[in-house]
Each structure stands twice: as structure tokens, then as C-alpha cells.
Amino acid sequence: MSTVEERLLPSAEPVRLIDEHGAAHPHTSYQLPSAETLTDGYAQLVKGRRLNDQASALVRQGRLAVYPSSHGQEACQVAATMVIEERDWLFPTYRDTVSIVSRGVDPIETLTLLRGDWHSGYDPHERNVAPQSTPLATQLLHAVGVAHAARLKGEDTVVMALVGDGGTSEGDFHEALNFAAVWQAPVVFFIQNNEYAISVPLAKQTAAPSLAHKGIGYGVPGERADGNDLAGLLAVLGTAVERARAGEGPQLVEAHTYRVQAHTNADDATRYRDDAEVTPWLERDPIKRLDAYLSGAGLLDDARRAAALAEADRVAEYTRVGLMEDVQPDPAELFQHLYTVQTPQLREQAAFLADELAREEA
Amino acid sequence: MTHVKLSMAQALNQALRDAMRADDTVLMFGEDVGALGGVFRVTDGLTAEFGESRCFDTPLAESGIVGTAIGMAMNGMRPVVEMQFDAFGYPAFEQVVSHVAKMRNRTRGKITLPMVIRMPYAGGIGGVEHHCDSSEAYYAHTPGLTVVAPSTVADAYWLMRRAIEFPDPVIFLEPKKLYWAKEEIDLGTPEPGIGKAVVRREGADATLIAYGPTVPVALEAAEAAAAEGRSVGVVDLRSIVPFDDETVCAAVRSTGRAVVVAEASGFASVSSEIVARVTERCFHSLAAPIRRVTGFDIPFPPPHLERHQLPSVDRILDAVDDLQWEDS
Numbered sequence: 001m002s003t004v005e006e007r008l009l010p011s012a013e014p015v016r017l018i019d020e021h022g023a024a025h026p027h028t029s030y031q032l033p034s035a036e037t038l039t040d041g042y043a044q045l046v047k048g049r050r051l052n053d054q055a056s057a058l059v060r061q062g063r064l065a066v067y068p069s070s071h072g073q074e075a076c077q078v079a080a081t082m083v084i085e086e087r088d089w090l091f092p093t094y095r096d097t098v099s100i101v102s103r104g105v106d107p108i109e110t111l112t113l114l115r116g117d118w119h120s121g122y123d124p125h126e127r128n129v130a131p132q133s134t135p136l137a138t139q140l141l142h143a144v145g146v147a148h149a150a151r152l153k154g155e156d157t158v159v160m161a162l163v164g165d166g167g168t169s170e171g172d173f174h175e176a177l178n179f180a181a182v183w184q185a186p187v188v189f190f191i192q193n194n195e196y197a198i199s200v201p202l203a204k205q206t207a208a209p210s211l212a213h214k215g216i217g218y219g220v221p222g223e224r225a226d227g228n229d230l231a232g233l234l235a236v237l238g239t240a241v242e243r244a245r246a247g248e249g250p251q252l253v254e255a256h257t258y259r260v261q262a263h264t265n266a267d268d269a270t271r272y273r274d275d276a277e278v279t280p281w282l283e284r285d286p287i288k289r290l291d292a293y294l295s296g297a298g299l300l301d302d303a304r305r306a307a308a309l310a311e312a313d314r315v316a317e318y319t320r321v322g323l324m325e326d327v328q329p330d331p332a333e334l335f336q337h338l339y340t341v342q343t344p345q346l347r348e349q350a351a352f353l354a355d356e357l358a359r360e361e362a
Numbered sequence: 363m364t365h366v367k368l369s370m371a372q373a374l375n376q377a378l379r380d381a382m383r384a385d386d387t388v389l390m391f392g393e394d395v396g397a398l399g400g401v402f403r404v405t406d407g408l409t410a411e412f413g414e415s416r417c418f419d420t421p422l423a424e425s426g427i428v429g430t431a432i433g434m435a436m437n438g439m440r441p442v443v444e445m446q447f448d449a450f451g452y453p454a455f456e457q458v459v460s461h462v463a464k465m466r467n468r469t470r471g472k473i474t475l476p477m478v479i480r481m482p483y484a485g486g487i488g489g490v491e492h493h494c495d496s497s498e499a500y501y502a503h504t505p506g507l508t509v510v511a512p513s514t515v516a517d518a519y520w521l522m523r524r525a526i527e528f529p530d531p532v533i534f535l536e537p538k539k540l541y542w543a544k545e546e547i548d549l550g551t552p553e554p555g556i557g558k559a560v561v562r563r564e565g566a567d568a569t570l571i572a573y574g575p576t577v578p579v580a581l582e583a584a585e586a587a588a589a590e591g592r593s594v595g596v597v598d599l600r601s602i603v604p605f606d607d608e609t610v611c612a613a614v615r616s617t618g619r620a621v622v623v624a625e626a627s628g629f630a631s632v633s634s635e636i637v638a639r640v641t642e643r644c645f646h647s648l649a650a651p652i653r654r655v656t657g658f659d660i661p662f663p664p665p666h667l668e669r670h671q672l673p674s675v676d677r678i679l680d681a682v683d684d685l686q687w688e689d690s
């Protein structure tokens with residue numbers, strides 16, 4: 001096998017540095033992150049889990065229209081943001097609320113989209129987080145554009161672009177990999193393979209040996225990691241980011257994880273999978289695993305655990321209270337943001353609606 | 363020296379060149395736009411002058427071109443991209459509708475996309491299948507897009523300059539059949555900006571409303587009508603979105619009769635929109651229902667049949683004759 005092909009091929013098994021019992025497994029190519037990184041990561045996982053569960057509860061209370069939970073995928077969510085710097089960019093999908101919040105965006109602003117007040121509730125420039133993309137894989141091309149522009153400007157920005165397993169079948173996924181490779185754009189394409197695209201299992205999505213293999217045809221190196229092992233994810237994604245920053249071009253990373261809950265609250269997962277399939281995945285939970293490792297290594301005790309939980313509770317409470325507030329989006333805003341200079345047609349329509357509302361009130 | 367004789371393709375090239383000289387965040391990319399200079403040579407010589415990082419060939423993927431342009435615009439560039447032909451813009455349609463058009467609105471104005479999507483557009487060149495679509499209605503129907511089409515060489519230059527300076531995304535439709543006609547133009551005298559229609563010919567009896575490729579046909583028809591003793595004016599929209607109700611309605615009110623001339627199929631089209639809005643605003647000034655001369659509701663025909671689809675001087679004159687003249 002040529003060296004080029006070797007460089008592009010993912011490892012035979014997903015990279016795992018800590019197994020599901022919390023035991024460390026040394027790897028020939030990747031280092032275990034520092035104790036400090038892992039304890040910080042642990043706190044973020046706990047916070048992410050709490051946010052996922054809080055948001056799901058808010059759906060049941062009618063406060064959010066919908067919530068695509070990343071429960072069980074928190075290690076991917078947290079790792080994606082932990083490995084990038086402030087000047088880098090994150091391109092999230094609808095499922096990546098936890099990633100956005102761990103990047104530092106206000107959870108209430110993040111959930112504005114799902115509450116139904118506006119399409120993107122946060123200012124993308126504040127933390128370099130693109131608006132959440134609902135059309136699948138389209139955001140990957142924007143990510144390549146941002147990365148390419150950064151290179152043209154002489155900046156060493158890296159872009160972390162998230163996509164699901166289903167999204168890898170879309171044409172834009174392929175166009176993005178190809179563009180990034182030809183331009184050597186500093187983009188890390190991070191696939192959270194959670195085994196399902198709504199109801200469609202991976203086997204019906206692709207015949208490729210793994211999603212990480214999809215980089216080969218474009219000249220993009222692929223790697224895969226255990227998506228429930230924060231340590232392995234940080235090592236693999238961190239390496240990809242370093243390489244991209246050093247000018248070595250894009251990389252594709254596939255995380256093997258599982259969507260333990262339904263696609264959204266509107267979905268009935270029992271129609272397409274058995275509990276017997278789900279249960280073993282609960283055992284591979286990313287938080288339990290890291291907890292076991294850290295406890296064994298003497299890095300986590302009840303006091304630290306309680307501190308992480310208290311912080312998670314604080315964020316969840318802040319989110320809950322914020323979303324319990326009744327907000328009245330301003331209908332005038334409907335016409336305000338389409339164009340930098342409003343068209344005469346929109347001015348007319350805004351006046352019409354204002355008049356109609358005034359008459360309603362009278 | 364600001365007086366030059368240029369074809370529309372050369373004027374567009376000059377506009378791109380001048381914009382790139384004026385602002386080094388302006389980038390031009392697409393399929394074959396580099397060494398070849400584009401299949402219509404609109405980007406001729408830009409790579410030679412500005413280098414591969416300012417004007418470059420991309421992989422052959424329209425969604426990729428528009429999607430990456432979005433990212434570049436998000437990150438401080440002003441990309442101008444070329445869809446090689448109107449009908450090859452469709453693979454990028456999702457990016458255009460879902461993101462180009464919506465980004466500013468969904469982010470409450472925090473992200474604006476100053477980008478231009480250029481498209482050789484419409485028929486009249488004997489092009490084979492998929493090379494002659496009039497796709498303006500798809501774009502005009504999409505809130506958030508600005509849609510323009512020049513009809514003269516001078517306007518091609520100025521509309522392109524304005525489109526590149528424009529803070530929001532512009533769909534720039536370049537009428538293919540006008541690419542080669544040369545005109546002497548004065549680059550020192552700007553045409554009106556985006557959103558303004560212009561009266562290309564004054565008329566007292568009827569108004570022809572046209573844009574892009576049908577403007578010269580309308581002018582020809584007006585000339586012929588004058589020979590028959592009718593004073594027919596021509597309004598050139600230039601900007602389809604925003605639409606200049608004021609100029610169009612003023613012209614129609616002054617004549618009381620109007621014909622809309624467009625190459626695109628008439629059903630659910632920009633021409634239908636024009637009739638609707640002019641009727642709503644000028645009903646009491648109208649002496650006759652507004653007529654339309656448009657393409658049939660068929661896919662653009664093969665080269666040997668295309669003349670049957672294109673609005674002709676005769677069809678326009680017939681439509682004018684049909685405007686319920688009491689004296690005839």
C-alpha cells in the first residue's frame with residue numbers, strides 16, 4: 001500500500017483511550033489528555049446532560065416546540081468545542097445545542113430557534129458559532145468558505161463542522177470534502193454517527209466500510225473514534241485541529257456513538273428499533289465511563305462530582321426560568337432583516353401589518 | 363478617457379476588473395473562469411491581473427460554489443461567482459433559497475452576505491437544451507434575494523459595480539444574446555442604482571415594460587409603432603427585485619395602456635406579477651387590460667424552434683394593437 005493511501009485510511013478500530021469500564025488503553029498514535037482537561041471535560045459532560053434533559057422537559061411543558069436531544073452524545077458535543085480556540089469557528093446542526101452552549105453561547109439564546117421566536121437566537125459573531133443548520137450538510141460548504149477566506153486573509157483559523165451520519169449522503173457533504181481538499185482548507189469535518197437518520201439505520205444509509213472511509217476518494221484523511229469516550233475524541237479531534245492549523249488541510253473524523261432517545265419528541269423510535277438494541281448503549285454512557293476512570297485515578301471525588309452537578313443545575317435552572325418567560329416577538333421584525341436597505345414593497349407590507357394590528361387592538 | 367466602445371461581455375469584465383482593483387476583498391470564482399476567462403469570456407484576464415487567489419477555477423459543483431461563497435462572505439470577502447449557464451444554477455438552488463436568501467433574516471442582520479451570483483441568462487443564441495432558461499421567477503419569488511438584469515452595455519457595467527458594492531446578495535442575470543453587441547459608453551456617467559427602472563423611450567400612447575433581453579426588442583417595436591403613428595414608450599426595469607413601482611406606474615398612468623414583454627413562460631411569472639401590481643395601482647388610469655407578450659408555457663425550445671418562443675416585434679405590435687383603441 002502506498003503511503004498516500006496509508007495516510008488517508010482511518011485506523012482499523014475506532015480510537016478509544018478509556019473503555020466502557022473506565023480502564024485506560026494506551027494507543028500508539030494518540031495521547032491521553034491531561035488530568036485537568038479530563039476533569040474539566042467531565043464537568044462539561046454533566047452540564048450538557050443536564051441541559052439535554054432540561055430542554056426535553058421544556059418540550060413536554062410546551063415551552064419548546066421541539067428538541068432534538070444529544071443525550072448520550074455529549075462527549076462528541078463537548079469534545080468538538082474543547083479542541084478549538086476562541087478565534088476558530090463552529091458550524092453546528094439542529095442537534096448540537098450542547099456544543100453551542102459549551103462554546104459559551106447563552107442557552108436561552110441558543111434555544112430561541114426551538115422555542116419558535118426567531119430562526120437563530122444568538123449573534124454568530126459573538127463566539128464564532130454559525131447559525132444552526134436545519135438543511136442537512138449545507139453548512140459544511142459554508143464552513144469550507146469561512147476556512148478558505150481565513151487562509152486568504154492570512155489567519156490561522158480552524159473550522160469545526162458538524163454533521164450527522166444521514167447528512168453524509170447529501171451532495172453537499174461530498175462537495176464540501178472535495179472543495180476543502182482541493183483548497184487545503186483548514187476544516188475538521190466531524191461526523192456524529194449515532195446510527196440513525198430519523199428512522200433509517202446506517203446500513204441503509206451507506207455501504208462504505210465506515211463513514212471515515214469517505215474521505216479517501218477526496219484525498220481527505222479519515223479517522224474514527226469511540227464517540228462515547230471523551231478522551232479518545234479529544235485526542236483525535238485535537239490532532240485534526242492541530243494539523244489543519246499547521247496547514248495540512250482538512251480531515252474527516254467519525255465518532256461512533258448512539259442516539260439513545262428518539263430523533264425528537266415528535267418521533268416514535270419503537271417503530272424502527274427494539275429496546276434490546278438500545279440497552280447495551282446505556283452501559284457505554286460517556287459520563288459513567290469518564291466518572292469511573294477519573295474516580296479510579298483519584299481525580300474525582302464526591303465533592304467535585306457535587307460541584308459539577310451544582311453548576312449543571314444552575315445552568316439548567318437559568319435555562320428553565322428564562323424559557324418560562326412569555327415573550328412577545330415583535331411582528332414588525334418580520335420585515336426588518338431581509339435586506340440592509342428595506343425595499344419599498346416591504347415597507348408597504350410592514351405598514352399594512354402595523355395598521356391591521358392597530359385596528360385589532362382598537 | 364471615459365468614452366469606450368465595449369460589448370456587454372467586455373463591460374462586465376471591466377466592471378469586475380475595476381471592482382477588484384478598488385477592493386481586494388472582491389473575489390471571482392466558478393467553473394472555467396480562470397485561464398479560459400469563462401465560457402463567455404466575462405472573466406477574461408482577471409486571473410492574470412489579480413492572481414489565482416482572487417480569480418480561480420473551482421471543482422465542478424454549483425452547490426459547492428455558492429455554499430463556499432456564503433462562508434467567504436461570512437468571513438469578510440465579497441465573492442462574485444459564476445453559474446456557467448442559467449439552467450446549471452439549479453444544483454445550487456438549495457443553497458440560494460435556504461441560505462443565501464435567508465442568512466441575514468435568520469441572524470437578525472448579524473450576518474449579511476455581500477455576494478453576487480452571476481448567470482448567463484435566457485435565450486436567443488441557438489443554445490442547446492439546458493442553456494437558455496429564464497429562471498428569474500424562481501429567484502424573484504424568494505424573499506431576501508435582489509434580482510437584476512441589464513439590457514445595455516453601460517448598464518451592465520454600472521449594475522455590476524453596484525451589485526458588487528451592494529451589502530446583500532444579488533442574483534445578476536446576464537442576457538446571453540446581448541453579450542456581443544457593442545456600444546460606445548461613457549464610464550464617467552453612472553446609470554441609476556439597483557431598485558430603479560429607467561424610461562428608455564418616452565411615449566404618449568402606450569408603455570412597453572421590459573427587462574434584460576427583451577428591452578432591445580421592445581425598443582425596436584416602439585420604433586416600428588412610431589412609423590405607424592403610435593407613440594409607444596419603453597420602461598426598462600433593470601431591477602426585478604426591488605421593483606420600481608413608481609417609475610413603472612408613472613409611465614403607465616401617462617399612457618393608460620401597457621404591454622409587458624418577457625422571454626420567460628408567462629404562467630406564474632415575473633410578467634404576471636407586473637400585470638397584477640400595475641393593475642392594483644393604476645386601474646383607474648387604464649384604458650385597456652394590460653397585455654403580455656411572453657414565452658409559451660413550455661421548456662425552452664431547441665435552437666431551430668426558439669424563434670417561436672421569443673417575443674418578437676410583430677407579437678409586441680399585435681399586442682399594442684389589441685389595447686382597445688377607440689379610434690381603430
Ligand SMILES: Cc1ncc(C[n+]2csc(CCOP(=O)(O)OP(=O)(O)O)c2C)c(N)n1
Pocket residue numbers: 095134135136163164165166167168194196197198259263
Ligand atoms: C436537506 C434535508 N433533507 C431532509 C431533512 C429532514 N431531516 C431532518 S433530520 C433528518 C435525519 C438526519 O440524520 P443524521 O444526519 O444522521 O443526523 P441526526 O439527526 O442523527 O443527528 C432528516 C431526514 C433535512 N433537515 N434536510
